[in-house]
Amino acid sequence: MAVTYSISDLARELDITTRTIRFYEEQGMLSPERRGQERIYSARDRVALKLILRGKRLGFSLAECRELIELYDPDSGNQKQLNSMLAKIAERRAQLEQQLLDIQQMQLELDTAEERCRAALEMANTTA
Structure with missing residues (x-):
């Protein structure tokens, strides 16, 4: 029997709210089964939720998280998903590096x- x-x-x-889960x-x-009003989440839903939360912590958009979830395929070893994740990580890292340079430039201008x-x-104080 599958774990639910x-x-x-x-x-x-x-460590999230049920409202957060309902939002996703x-x-x-997420696509839980229904038993009346009760939602029954599969192991796949659990993995998807973990991917969403990890993606959000890394600064990915919901669209990017959705794309990664759609690539989830444990039968293939998740090759496409992992390659996509690596590309997104590299892209996010480049964005952060640019933001860091922008912040450093702004600090110089503030100085x-x-x-x-x-x-x-x-x-003004010496001439007054």
């Missing part, structure tokens, strides 16, 4: 502006 999970099981295990379900990223303001204040 309730919404509260997943919420507790992954509404987005079509220059601060020095000019302090020099102007010093000049």
